[in-house]
Amino acid sequence: MPDFTAKVYKIVKKIAKGKVMTYKQVASLAGNKKAFRAVGNALNKNKDFHNIPCHRVVRSDGKVGGYAFGNQCKRKKLALEGVIITKGKIDLKQYKTA
DNA sequence: ATTATGACCGAAG
């Protein structure tokens, strides 16, 4: 798989339970802070989704963002891990991984 | 090489 995608997976795998990371952050850690779009693209068509907590990746605004299995499924998983979503948004100050 | 796509971001209306 492409190098960039591999980096993205590696980073997303490191996100702790009950925590989230923005696409922007992941892109930055992957080497290109402007590739946040490519990050979402990679996670969308990724085949290792059962090996990666891709539901812990959210938008910079705090919105959940998208999900291959459905937006509601993503929120559900986050809720089960302790992430409370208010008005469809996440409190990044509290859950965002530094 | 060029075009089209997408789980985005930021600014503007």
Next chain:
DNA sequence: GCTTCGGCCATAA
């Protein structure tokens, strides 16, 4: 607050 637009990037065809 929400919608629209332009810009950005990696991937696939």
